[in-house]
Amino acid sequence: MAIKIYGDPGSGSRRRVTAAAAAMGSDIEIVDIDLFKGESHTPAFLALNPHGLSPVMVDGDFVLYESAAINLYLAEKAGSDLAGRTAREKYEILQWMFWSGEQWRIFATLTFDEVIGKKFIGQPTDGTIVKLAADKIRTAATVLDAHLAKHDYIVGDRLTLADFDIAGPFSQNERTKIPLNEFPNLVAWQQRLLATVPGWAATKREVDDRIDGALEAAGITL
Template sequence: MSIEYYVDNRSGSCRRTTSVIKELGLDVVYKPIDLLQKENKSDSFLALNPNSMLPVIIDRKAKQQPLILTEAMAINIYLCDTYGGTHLLPKDGTKRYQILQWMSWAAEHFRQPAPIYFEENVITQLMGTDPNTTRLQQAEFMLSKHGQVLDSHLANKCYVVGEKFSLADIDLASALSQMPYSKLPVDRFKHIMRWAKDLEKNHESWKYTGDLLHTGMRQALNHTQ
């Protein structure tokens, strides 16, 4: 196995993929890309992903053409299906499709507000500009609507689907990764907060990637002050 992994540990999306890599015990070659320094805009990186987004993997399987994959959701499904991640995403059955349903819901709904809060409360600070209050109001509307749905779903649950940690938990919890910096107001949702804290406490891969993210963010913010 030879997988190259293009990553910025401060990214919530990369946290999702790094967590799966740790869960599966995969030996990958890490290729750091500094988003704040716009290394994702280089010609060499754009040749891999014209969308200029992380993460990206290149899986160089023997006797096969290298597989280049972008988008954390697609990467995580591929890694689980290819390298023994059935505990995170079953090969078939009802739970597989429930997990995929919640992953899609995370992408379409729950994770949408988080980058807006990050851009308006963190990136503007780094750039020395003012937050766009209209965008923040739109993000608040989405968070209030979709946060209530997830909070109600988690009222009597330890995990989003079934009784095990899955890709659904990873995809949804990643939206909270930047909370200390972006001021994402999720603490009003008590069931979401309890679930998120339990994930950090009970799953080493998730705690590990959280520590990486926070260390990187603190360094970046201290460097600009």
């Protein structure tokens, strides 16, 4: 029985899971959840994730949320080296995944909520929050750009789960205008992923079609 992944096709977090699953050859079944219609806050979905966020993984009677945790689970189940070939490499990957959650993706998500999310509910963007998030992103990106000046990938000069985790903010940066394009090594790494990881390129098209379509349907111009 395939592992089910519930989430909205416009979600950068779902993208991280589905793209990584494709790279690992994991047998998954994608179940679309329409966030714009409130489907992540139905009683049935909240029973899977009380936070009302996606993605959520269901493998038999085991339910797991948070993309990073899902990817680690899928890697172990598939016997994939994307989670690390050695103990040292594994901990380097975890270091960057934790870094991504605490110092990186959170500010990209905050920007999306302010710049795009609020438009769907008719609320004004708070420029102070957007600037704070941009400053935090620049601080983190400076470290990451210096790291990528010496490495083609985040860990070990090969694709790992750390790449998928840290690449998440690129899902919306052209719409939210977070300052990723200011960092040439970061941009080159992202282009490398799009050119060499078919699932990352395919899910970019999926996210773009979903979000751009939703914006057009709502009559929102960024």
